[in-house]
Amino acid sequence: MSTLSHAVPAGFVPVKLGSTFATHSAELYARWHDDHLQVGFVVQPHQVNPGGRCHGGMLSLLADIVLSSAAQYQTAIPRQFLPTISLQLDFMNGAPLGHWVQGEADILEVTKNLVFSQGTIRCDGKVVARASGVFRRGPLLPDTDSDHLLQLPGMPARAAGS
Numbered sequence: 001m002s003t004l005s006h007a008v009p010a011g012f013v014p015v016k017l018g019s020t021f022a023t024h025s026a027e028l029y030a031r032w033h034d035d036h037l038q039v040g041f042v043v044q045p046h047q048v049n050p051g052g053r054c055h056g057g058m059l060s061l062l063a064d065i066v067l068s069s070a071a072q073y074q075t076a077i078p079r080q081f082l083p084t085i086s087l088q089l090d091f092m093n094g095a096p097l098g099h100w101v102q103g104e105a106d107i108l109e110v111t112k113n114l115v116f117s118q119g120t121i122r123c124d125g126k127v128v129a130r131a132s133g134v135f136r137r138g139p140l141l142p143d144t145d146s147d148h149l150l151q152l153p154g155m156p157a158r159a160a161g162s
Contacts, residue, residue, distance in 0.1 A: 032154045064084055066104065087131065113136060
């Protein structure tokens with residue numbers, strides 16, 4: 001197996017996105033780049049399948065976080081719970097142990113009740129997975145310290161209450 005030699009790329013800072021499950025599963029990093037939230041992690045031993053590649057479940061977790069979090073920071077919707085209605089992934093390449101993996105999403109449509117998004121997860125310059133998701137717009141979320149910390153360089157400031 002590979003060694004854990006890949007560093008976190010420049011501009012990425014540690015973040016807490018998603019639930020306790022997400023933060024327990026991976027040490028996530030984020031940056032703001034070209035008007036997009038990018039989220040990534042270095043593949044750790046507890047995240048690989050028997051073939052030494054990042055497990056599809058971990059890639060699915062990253063896709064779920066990226067597709068829904070992008071709506072919170074790339075649109076003007078208020079900060080609200082976005083439970084997943086549908087999450088589809090197409091796996092195309094593997095992400096080896098110790099390598100950097102990152103995702104980015106585009107928001108396709110925001111309606112009164114739903115958010116539609118799509119994105120890609122990449123490793124070593126290759127698309128590892130293509131993802132699309134539909135999320136229900138739920139109740140507003142309270143502000144937390146981690147929300148205030150997610151003011152990445154270049155990210156536009158969020159309006160109060162959003």
